[in-house]
Amino acid sequence: MSDGTFDDAFVDDLDRLFRWRRDVRRFSREPLESHLLPEILEAAELSPSVGNSQPWRWVEVQTKAAREAVRDSFVRCNAEALDGYTGERAQLYSSLKLAGLDDAPVHLAVFCEPDVDQGHGLGRHTVPETLEYSVVTAITTLWLAARARGVGIGWVSILEPNEVAAALAVPPTWKLVGYLCIGYPERENDVPELERVGWQSRTDSEKRHLIR
Numbered sequence: 001m002s003d004g005t006f007d008d009a010f011v012d013d014l015d016r017l018f019r020w021r022r023d024v025r026r027f028s029r030e031p032l033e034s035h036l037l038p039e040i041l042e043a044a045e046l047s048p049s050v051g052n053s054q055p056w057r058w059v060e061v062q063t064k065a066a067r068e069a070v071r072d073s074f075v076r077c078n079a080e081a082l083d084g085y086t087g088e089r090a091q092l093y094s095s096l097k098l099a100g101l102d103d104a105p106v107h108l109a110v111f112c113e114p115d116v117d118q119g120h121g122l123g124r125h126t127v128p129e130t131l132e133y134s135v136v137t138a139i140t141t142l143w144l145a146a147r148a149r150g151v152g153i154g155w156v157s158i159l160e161p162n163e164v165a166a167a168l169a170v171p172p173t174w175k176l177v178g179y180l181c182i183g184y185p186e187r188e189n190d191v192p193e194l195e196r197v198g199w200q201s202r203t204d205s206e207k208r209h210l211i212r
């Protein structure tokens with residue numbers, strides 16, 4: 001509603017959005033309708049940030065060379081990660097699909113600008129990490145805004161951040177926070193893929209809620 005209040009139907013829909021947001025690794029190769037990426041980026045720009053610093057920087061990765069460099073980094077890091085597991089876990093790991101890099105039509109590298117003037121340092125003297133936390137809030141908004149429009153996002157962290165930064169020739173101080181594959185999902189699901197394949201289920205939320 002335009003006055004800033006939200007009715008019960010909206011709240012129910014929002015809860016449904018939270019339940020159906022997924023990390024997507026299996027994408028259709030269909031290009032995104034052109035209005036969608038600008039729209040979801042605009043929504044993400046409304047995210048909270050320490051001191052209102054807005055330290056997120058979005059880099060759309062389009063060139064073949066840059067995408068290949070990112071893919072190479074993923075392949076190498078994924079092989080190294082597999083080496084860290086043994087037995088059944090290793091078998092299960094090697095069966096996981098952990099990135100949609102080959103199919104997702106849009107790749108977005110999200111960086112934190114640590115030397116941002118905006119915000120005048122407010123709030124980050126005590127907890128400097130709040131700048132990076134702010135970028136994560138923006139990614140979360142992006143994720144939900146995308147899902148509400150039928151667009152899937154998959155977060156790829158099995159990458160060497162320095163290799164990604166070099167491939168994209170960003171300023172040396174920028175820190176990679178997330179590499180996102182974006183596109184139409186092959187299918188929707190209300191259960192995380194890692195739960196469906198037996199890697200890790202959601203657990204009892206009460207154990208994570210303490211009262212002191």
Ligand SMILES: Cc1cc2nc3c(=O)[nH]c(=O)nc-3n(C[C@H](O)[C@H](O)[C@H](O)COP(=O)(O)O)c2cc1C
Binds near residue numbers: 022024097158192
């Ligand atoms: C910071 C972060 C990094 C992640 N990195 C990866 C990744 O490298 N590969 C992957 O397949 N999923 C990655 N994910 C997605 C998680 O696996 C996923 O969020 C989790 O399994 C729960 O599933 P859901 O997002 O569908 O609820 C990442 C998620 C977050 C928040």
